[in-house]
Amino acid sequence: MKKLPLLASMLVGGMLLWQCQGNQKQQESANVETAPPVQRATYDFEEMTDPAEVPAEEWQKVEAGLLGSVASVDERYAKSFVPKLTPQTQWKGFAWKNERVYAQLALWTKEGAKAVEIVPGDLTSQDGATIAASAIRPAFLRYVMTDEFAGGCGYRKSVDFDSSLVADALDERQFFDIEPQSTRPVWLTVNVPNEAKAGVYTGTVKVQSEGNEALSFDLQLEVVNQTVPEAKDWNFYLDIWQNPFAVARFHEVELWSKEHFDLLRPLLTRLADAGQKCITTSIIHAPWGGQTYDHFEAMIDWKKKKDGTWAFDYTAFDRYVEFAMDCGITKSINCYSMVPWGNQFRYFDEALNGYDTLTLVAGSEEHNAYWTPFLTDFRKHLSEKGWLEKTSIAMDERKVEEMQGAINLVKSIAPEIKIALAGTFHEEIEADIYDLCVASRETYEKSVLTDRPIDKDKITTYYVCCTEEYPNNFSFSPPAQSAWIGWYAAAKGYNGFLRWAYNSWVKNPLQDSRFRAWPAGDTYFVYPGNMSSIRFERLREGIQEYEKVLVLSEKFKKENNQEALNKLQKALDVFEIKKFETVSGAEMVNEAKAIVDELSRR
Template identity: 30%
Template sequence: MKLDYKILDSSVKHIKGSEETIKSGDFYLEVAKEESFAFQIFIRADKPFFGTLGKNRDIHWKGLGDRIRIEIAGHEGLLDMSFLGYVQIDDGSIVADPILKKKSLYIESGYQMIWVQGKVPKGFSKANLELELRAYHSNGYRAEELVAKEDVNIGVLDYVIRPVKEGGFYLDLWQHLCSWARAYDVEYFSEEHFQIIDNYIKGLSELGQRVVDLIITDYPWAGQRCYQFEDNASNLYEFNIVKVSRKNGRLTCDFSAVDRYIDICFGHGIDEEINIFGIIGNWDAYSFGSPIGDLKDPMRVVCYDEDLGRFDYIRSKEEFGEYLRAVFRHLAGRGLWDKVKIMSDEPNNVELFKETLELIESAVPERKINIKCAIHDQHFFDNYGDNIQYLSLNTCELVNSMERLNSIKDEVNSRGGKMTWFSCCFPEDLNIFIKSPLIESRLNGWFTYYWDLDGFLRWAYAIWPTNPLKDVRYKYPKWNAGDMFFIYPGKDMKPMGSVREKNFLFGIQDFGIFKELEKSGISKTEIIREMERLLGSKCDMEFVPERSVRMKYSLEYKEYAELRNSLIKKHLLNSKL
């Protein structure tokens, strides 16, 4: 049986039928100690086979036909292999994205990508991680026969990186808890749901997440307007995590789910900030209506009327203020108020914003309200910036504001806030769609450093259409496949990663390395100057109304790897002098 294979870096994207775009060349990988890294194995046989990884022994339902087992010998325990799954995106292409948890897979025809990830421990003493790729073939009851082998050498720098949890990258990926419950068909905020939540929050913490999200109204974002789309019809509504009741005309609030969720996040080290969602300036509020007639900014809070035995809504501005007061005082009573930020997603009406903020402030006049905004329009910050402590700019608005970016950041930081950037359904460039070049997922960390920002925000860590393992396409062309999620729902109630998520993690690690190199004596000016060769000059970046940018950055993985490692080597050399 003939087996073809290639060893490739982690940024190579496999699109079925476009194998000619995958360049052949010398494999290059040089890593720091304690750095999460990955490479890929690209395989193809001349007939169908059942593939297994490592020492796995499995059998396909077809029986003992052709089998190929792939293992990597040397330094066992440092590496883990997984088959990649393939999803169909909007243009019909079949693209490798999910990192499957299967260690065996029947491969009918064509090429298959295998993901290999690992980490070199800080106690490793050699300059190279010397591995050997081996492929064994068997059929029926014949013993395995070695049909391919190749040495794989990974350079190891004598430099230990800090965990991303301890780094300076301020990661803010939004959480959609109800989407997680629907993926596994469990009751919202049930015991099973909290088990799932714990698993997913653990995954978020491993990326270095800093923020807890509390959605305290019903249907903010109006389900991302899912009611308008029949193709791959999907329920994307979020529900209030607070259980609200009315008895004898007075509201009562059950905060047990709130407290349990906060405790889960804090238990995984996500404890720097608590964002309150759904009470000011949500981007889609008006078309879905509102039960509160005397409040212009639509708010929806389901309330169970115990006297009448029926579900209703909070229906007055006064009662909504009473509800806010109960929520705020509960968080303050737990000693959490200094962490609380009121989150507004794409506000664009200053007068409406002002009215709602006044109501929020009146609910707890004894405490300072800190506002956080993710905006597309810099004019909103200019006109109402005094009330905004934390700010995130879309890529387009960031490029459009490049000349005054430093002054905006200085203003935000002077208020004790963080300034981040975000991409969403636009722009096409520098995004994390499944169709995007994989290196762009990694470059989020590089551009965050290059632009001197505190971190990165993204509207979705995991919100899925109805069956994301079968059809990831949704709302195209408004949304590109993958816009909604970094990860997939695994069958074990745990997240299943993607190659985009892992490359994104690698970029966060790079950000941390650059920050540490600054402390070691390599000037920020020098790092920025080196980066400019690959990322392009800031003054040449252009905003193209309404939703595009022009940027000239390299897509070559090796160039970025060599630049980063050359700076590490310079530091190592300087430390010996």
């Protein structure tokens, strides 16, 4: 690895490519109803130069042509190195109905390959049942620049950190050119239909390219007679903060324009499909200061009139909330924040004919006087919209005295509005918190979890951020650590997980995931053009496992099957953070998954 400047390469063309993929013959051969061809977004851009030295002598030993093998979803394969794999052509998988499962192929070539295309076939069981080829979605993995943990939080210059290219973004274009002396992984997403019959399905995926013999990989998928609930019905409380302002900046469109919402829709729909419960709103200007490349503007306009009264314009707030709900995120609206970083509040002053900023500490008379008119008006507005019971004033990592001041004011003026907190656990305010989230290395007392069951309108979750080397979701983090997240929530009895950034993109997120303040990839899961990532897909996988554990637990309790419940608990006992000192996240995930798979066959 070598140290590189932060932005060593610029986006080439910046062209958004919309592709409609579908194989008519494959669809006609299916005996189940299939969806229409799917529009797939991708960007035409050049990857940054690999700082690794290409081992030319290793490539000279490679056979001619395009080569490939089934690979592990737990590994990221380096671009400039021959993958250390014993080539194999068969993949075996296991799934419930309505589950999404993943496979990975590694392709490599000494001379390069043009117009590489991945062509899935139908999966067919011995009794003739079919999972259509359209259920298998291939994506070429794209390489972005990453760095290293190196102490985690704190402002950093990339020249001080090791940098490397890492496979992360999932590009669903139909054709891809592979450079000479390089490796290109392919990610396969298999969406098992809800109506699929139980059985063992087999089929093939072919890899075609100009001038090369086609490669063929055999797939075998065992589908059992269990069903994963629809994502909208998942119990897991997922709260990943969205940043619509980054989307407007990157795509150079007007904020809240039709073009802006058109670009937001696939991103929010993808998030809803992972079980997202919470809409992130900024009710003041820059609630987190300037910590992200694109700071958060206020979705509500605050105006102090010349006579000293206040007026509030909720137009942007309403449009974004309604839009997010239309995309499938419907449970909660979190509003940031009465206790922002820096305690600064900007508003438009008619007397000045411009913006003014106040510094106010929560709990002070001045803070109460500033927020009282808003909370009174906001409560009325939320009630008229039917959102009052869904809304929380949200805070993160603030002083307990300041949070107490804000909580007391909300309770006195708008008691129906809930309180959400991501930060250190404080016993003195715990009872007032509806949505409580602490860092992964903190632990809740058992009595706290007992007193906060979800059916009593309490949410109890955990988060990871730049302070935790593991488990985490950095662009260099081993992929299984993202899947580990859901398992850990199940093991500890938490309702879900929070991550502070879904798409707070850096300057050139398609090429360089590094940022000035935190380890690379900390600020986003998904890429422009609605490209997902290994990290996001594996996170969703772990959430599915959480739901499967709940389904099995309920089943075995009804059957009074204590032996099966003990085995299920054994799977969950695997997950302890301290084990990362000696055991990888992949080992823990795969051990637990093997137990759950075995129990799923019952």
